[in-house]
Amino acid sequence: MTVRQLSLPELAAACGELGVPGVGLWREPVQDFGVKAAARLVRDAGLAVTTLCRGGFLTAIDADERARALADNRAAVDEAAALGTDTLVLVSGGLPAGSKDLRGARERIADALGELGPYAAGRGVRLAIEPLHPMYAADRCVVSTLAQALDLAERFPAEQVGVAVDTYHVWWDDTAPAQIARAGAGGRIHTFQLADWTTPLPEGVLNGRGQVGDGAVDMREWRGLVDAAGYSGPVEVELFNDALWARDGREVLAETAARYVAHAL
């Protein structure tokens, strides 16, 4: 998503040239390209698929809507397995229209995980609950902190459900370091993502994630926390940023790799 202006073949080629060993993919471009074709492409390029983004949106009250969400998440698990990644990232979903019941929404997520966790584990895929910044609590994700994500995940085995740690979402939280240790001890850090916090935030607050090094986040400190928690998996950089999308994708990818080396290696 950081360089969504690149097609999948362009992305695979650019990663190869830069020595980027893995890539997190999003479902929409994979579906557009064809899941099997995408799997072949990354395999032929020697590129690991670190995660698939994203499943989730599991907070519906309406029975039909809920059934559709579960079916879509099973499809996402199948796509992840086909791509050869072991991790499907979940954005849990916001409040249903008119609802003010955060607790109820979080409980419906737990119910859904009880169905999806065994399905995913049976296909070699782990679910990663991603707590999103509290500014998304109403409309995208009622899971706002690592503590909440772990409270949900720990109801299930770690090989079924863990968490995604993204600096953009947790950097402000003074309880996050202890929660990272908790997640690591339980083998539940299923991915680690970097994005920087820059202001002012854009309207809608979706596409203002800062390039690594441009903002308020001490990347090396967070890297140190997940390292100390025993995490040895891939480090992803996930930027939604209109200014970056408007630039040449290969240039942005090279810049991002350089920023990673400078700020987070």
Place this chain on the structure above:
Amino acid sequence: MTVRQLSLPELAAACGELGVPGVGLWREPVQDFGVKAAARLVRDAGLAVTTLCRGGFLTAIDADERARALADNRAAVDEAAALGTDTLVLVSGGLPAGSKDLRGARERIADALGELGPYAAGRGVRLAIEPLHPMYAADRCVVSTLAQALDLAERFPAEQVGVAVDTYHVWWDDTAPAQIARAGAGGRIHTFQLADWTTPLPEGVLNGRGQVGDGAVDMREWRGLVDAAGYSGPVEVELFNDALWARDGREVLAETAARYVAHAL
């Protein structure tokens, strides 16, 4: 601030007509009107000044900047005392330019409170640390949760330093109910403010606070929490909202009073 389009005399008259018994004032319009004149106006109108907003911005590293901030906060305390309110709300300040050190910034706030708390208490004024939503952590307020605010406040006597509970800032936080109980037990809920959470957020995320009842916040639940914590002080409605500011101020004030009755009484 909810009806900043009204002059202070218009505001006092409209509150009188509507039976609104108190008002939280901001420093700038009070200074423009004259502190003594404003104090006389509200006294003559029989209107209580619930709080003065705001002091704070206490995170500077530079010595001169820090001295200026402390002097400005002492002036704010003096203004609060002159207006006859016992509470000065503090917005603690963001990260200094180029800094990524949230912990250091929070510690400098504690240092400043050690100087300002006794000064305020000596003039009959309590300081209320307002945790601001985590989306303001970089540029306005490094104190993002009630737990953090109380960790700071509890270093000092409750008659010097407490907290402001604002639904807009804490509604997403599942640990906030326990923190409200903690604050109430310590006599540290120094004010309680209502604003609703509506989306999409506007650019800069400052002026999108929703009218009470328009958004995701269960006002009666939060009212019940502060009531159960023993809070018996005023309930303020504090909305920063471009759409409300563009309307007739007396109409907005009447609507706000009606919404309070409908959703939070």
